[in-house]
Amino acid sequence: MAALRNRLSSKLEENVNTYTENMSEEELFSFAEYKEENTEKTGYSNYSYWRSTLQSFCKNKVAVFLVFVVLGILLFTFIQPLLPSQYDPNAINNDASGLQYRNIAPGAQFWFGTNSIGQDLWARIWAGTRNSLFIGISVACIEAFVGIIAGVLWGYVRKLDWIFTEIYNVLDNIPNTIILILVSYILKPSVKTLIFAMCLTGWIQMARFIRNQVIIIRDREYNLASRCVGSSTPKIIVRNLLPYLVSVIMLRMALSIPAAIGNEVFITYIGLGLPTNIPSLGGLINDGRALMMSPSLRYQLIFPTIVVSIVTISFYIIGNAFSDAADPKNHI
Amino acid sequence: MSKYLFQRILRSLLTLVIIITIVFVLMRQMPIEGYFENFDKLTEEQIQVGLEGMGLLDPMPVQVVNFYKQLLNGDLGMSRRYRANVPVVDILSTKIPVSVKLGSLSILVSLLVGLPMGMNMARFKGKWFDKFGTLFIVFIQAVPAAVYFLFIQLYGSTLLKVPLLFDASKPLCWVLPVISMSLGNIAYYAMWLRRYMVDESTKDYVRLASAKGVAENKIMTRHIFRNAFVPLVQYLPTSFLNTVIGSIYIESLYSIPGMGGLLVDVIKKNDNNMVQAIVLLYATVGVIGLLLGDILMTLVDPRISLKNKGGGR
Numbered sequence: 001m002a003a004l005r006n007r008l009s010s011k012l013e014e015n016v017n018t019y020t021e022n023m024s025e026e027e028l029f030s031f032a033e034y035k036e037e038n039t040e041k042t043g044y045s046n047y048s049y050w051r052s053t054l055q056s057f058c059k060n061k062v063a064v065f066l067v068f069v070v071l072g073i074l075l076f077t078f079i080q081p082l083l084p085s086q087y088d089p090n091a092i093n094n095d096a097s098g099l100q101y102r103n104i105a106p107g108a109q110f111w112f113g114t115n116s117i118g119q120d121l122w123a124r125i126w127a128g129t130r131n132s133l134f135i136g137i138s139v140a141c142i143e144a145f146v147g148i149i150a151g152v153l154w155g156y157v158r159k160l161d162w163i164f165t166e167i168y169n170v171l172d173n174i175p176n177t178i179i180l181i182l183v184s185y186i187l188k189p190s191v192k193t194l195i196f197a198m199c200l201t202g203w204i205q206m207a208r209f210i211r212n213q214v215i216i217i218r219d220r221e222y223n224l225a226s227r228c229v230g231s232s233t234p235k236i237i238v239r240n241l242l243p244y245l246v247s248v249i250m251l252r253m254a255l256s257i258p259a260a261i262g263n264e265v266f267i268t269y270i271g272l273g274l275p276t277n278i279p280s281l282g283g284l285i286n287d288g289r290a291l292m293m294s295p296s297l298r299y300q301l302i303f304p305t306i307v308v309s310i311v312t313i314s315f316y317i318i319g320n321a322f323s324d325a326a327d328p329k330n331h332i
Numbered sequence: 333m334s335k336y337l338f339q340r341i342l343r344s345l346l347t348l349v350i351i352i353t354i355v356f357v358l359m360r361q362m363p364i365e366g367y368f369e370n371f372d373k374l375t376e377e378q379i380q381v382g383l384e385g386m387g388l389l390d391p392m393p394v395q396v397v398n399f400y401k402q403l404l405n406g407d408l409g410m411s412r413r414y415r416a417n418v419p420v421v422d423i424l425s426t427k428i429p430v431s432v433k434l435g436s437l438s439i440l441v442s443l444l445v446g447l448p449m450g451m452n453m454a455r456f457k458g459k460w461f462d463k464f465g466t467l468f469i470v471f472i473q474a475v476p477a478a479v480y481f482l483f484i485q486l487y488g489s490t491l492l493k494v495p496l497l498f499d500a501s502k503p504l505c506w507v508l509p510v511i512s513m514s515l516g517n518i519a520y521y522a523m524w525l526r527r528y529m530v531d532e533s534t535k536d537y538v539r540l541a542s543a544k545g546v547a548e549n550k551i552m553t554r555h556i557f558r559n560a561f562v563p564l565v566q567y568l569p570t571s572f573l574n575t576v577i578g579s580i581y582i583e584s585l586y587s588i589p590g591m592g593g594l595l596v597d598v599i600k601k602n603d604n605n606m607v608q609a610i611v612l613l614y615a616t617v618g619v620i621g622l623l624l625g626d627i628l629m630t631l632v633d634p635r636i637s638l639k640n641k642g643g644g645r
Binding site for chain 1: 600
C-alpha cells in the first residue's frame with residue numbers, strides 16, 4: 001500500500017512539473033479541464049455519489065431482482081384492467097340463469113376464483129394491490145416530506161426545540177397502534193383517513209432522527225467553513241446536510257411501505273378499514289379469513305396473502321440493500 | 333438521583349395530562365349515538381335530556397374539569413352500548429388479569445428463546461445458524477403480523493388438535509396465542525442482541541479475556557452478554573406493553589376475554605366511553621413503560637448517571 005502511494009505521488013509530482021513548466025501565470029490559475037487519461041496518472045477520480053450507489057446496489061443480485069418484481073407488480077396493476085376479457089373488480093357476476101357465481105374455485109373462467117358474492121378475485125386482487133401500494137407509497141412520501149422539513153427545523157431552529165420535543169413526548173408515549181385506531185375511529189373510513197392516520201405517527205420518528213443528525217453534523221468543520229464563505233442556511237441544509245442522510249431516509253421510506261400495508265390489514269380487521277367497494281389487500285385478507293375454516297375456500301385467503309408477502313418482503317430487502325449501497329463508507 | 337427521578341416522574345405526569353385532555357376532547361367530536369343504548373328509538377327531547385344528564389352539553393373546559401374529578405375518584409364513566417349502564421371500571425377489572433397473564437407468558441417465552449438465539453447467532457456469525465436466524469428475522473419483520481398470525485391459527489390448531497377458539501381451562505389452548513405474540517419480540521431481541529454482541533466482541537476487554545485463556549463460553553455469557561444486554565434493558569418494559577397491545581389482534585382472533593379483544597368489540601359497537609377508557613389505559617401504560625425503561629437502565633448500568641443530565645430528555 002505504502003509503495004503504491006509513493007509511486008503515485010512521485011508520478012504526480014513528475015506530472016505536475018512537466019505540466020507547469022511551460023505555462024503562463026494566467027494559465028496556472030485557471031480551472032483545469034477533466035481529462036480521462038490524466039486521471040490514470042494522478043489518481044484523481046470523477047467520483048459520483050449516485051453512480052457509486054447504483055454500482056454497489058447492482059452487486060446485490062437479489063435486491064435488483066426484487067426491484068424488477070416490485071416494478072412489474074406495480075406496472076401490472078395498471079395494465080391488468082386494460083387487458084381483454086377482464087372482469088370489473090366490483091361487478092357481481094351472474095351465470096346464464098341469473099344466479100351469482102358464488103365461491104367458484106380457480107379455473108379457466110375465473111383465474112383466481114370468485115368470492116362469496118360472485119366478484120372476480122383476480123380483478124379484485126390487482127385492484128386491491130394498486131390501492132394498497134398507493135396507500136403505502138403515499139404514506140412513505142408524506143412521512144418523508146413532513147419528517148425532513150420538521151426535522152431540519154427542529155435541529156436548526158433552537159426556539160422551536162421545546163414545541164417539537166413536547167409533540168414528540170406525547171406521540172412517542174402512546175403506542176402507535178392506539179393512535180391509529182383512535183384516529184380511524186373518529187374519522188370516517190376512507191383512503192384519505194387511513195393515509196392521514198398512518199402519517200400522524202410516522203413523521204415524528206423521521207423528524208427526530210433527522211434532528212439528531214442535524215445537531216451532530218451542523219457544527220462540523222465543513223459546515224463551519226461553508227458558513228464562513230457565506231453560504232445561506234437553506235443551501236447548507238440542502239447541499240451539506242441532506243446528502244449525508246439519504247441512505248437512512250431511503251431506508252425509512254422503504255420500510256414504511258410494508259408497515260403501512262400491514263397496518264391496513266390490521267385496521268381492516270378491527271372493522272375500521274376501507275368500504276368494500278374499494279378493494280384493498282387488507283380487505284381481501286379479511287374476507288378470506290372469514291372463510292378459512294373450509295379448506296376448499298382457502299384459496300380466497302391464500303392468494304392475497306401471497307401478494308402481500310411478496311410485496312412487503314421485497315420492499316424490506318430492497319430498502320436494506322439500498323441503504324447499504326447509499327452509505328458512502330461502503331463505496332469502492 | 334432522587335431529584336432527577338422526581339423531575340422525570342413529573343414530566344411523565346405532564347405528558348399524561350396532555351394526552352388525556354387531547355383524547356377526551358377528540359372523543360367529544362364523535363357522533364352522539366355512541367352515548368345511548370337505543371339511539372334510534374329515542375325522541376329528540378329524550379336525547380337532549382340524556383345529553384344534559386351526562387353533562388355533554390356543558391362547555392368543553394367544564395367537561396374536561398369534571399372528567400378529571402371523576403378520574404381522580406377512579407370513575408371512568410358508564411358503558412352505554414357494549415353493556416348498558418355498567419361502570420367501565422367493572423368491565424375492565426375482569427379483563428385486565430387475562431391480558432396481563434398472556435402478556436407475561438409471552439414475554440417470558442420471547443426472552444427465553446430470543447436471547448439464546450441472538451447469542452448463538454453472534455457466536456456462529458456467518459455460519460448456517462446465523463443465516464437461518466437472519467432469514468427468520470427478515471420474514472417476521474417484513475411480513476405483516478396480521479398475516480402470519482392467521483396461518484399460525486389455521487395450521488397450528490389442526491396440528492395441536494385444539495379448537496380454533498380459546499378455552500382458558502385447557503393448557504394447550506394457551507400455546508398458539510403465546511407463540512404468535514412472542515414471534516415479533518423474539519425477532520427483535522435476537523436481532524439487536526446479535527448486533528450489540530458482534531460490536532462488543534472486538535473490544536479490548538474481550539481480547540484480554542481470551543488472551544488470559546478464559547473459555548469461549550464464559551466470555552460469551554459473562555463478558556460480552558452482560559454489556560450487550562444493557563441497551564436492551566431499556567426496551568424491556570416497552571416491549572412488555574407492546575405485547576399487551578399487540579394482543580389486540582391475537583385476543584380478538586382467538587376470542588380471548590382480555591382487554592385487546594374488548595377494544596375491538598367496543599369499536600364495532602361504537603361505545604364511546606369504553607373506547608375512551610381503553611385508549612387512556614393503554615396510553616397510561618405506555619407512559620409508565622418508558623419511565624420504567626429509563627429507571628431500569630440506570631439500575632443495570634452503573635456508568636449511566638442521571639445526575640449530570642438535568643431535567644427532561
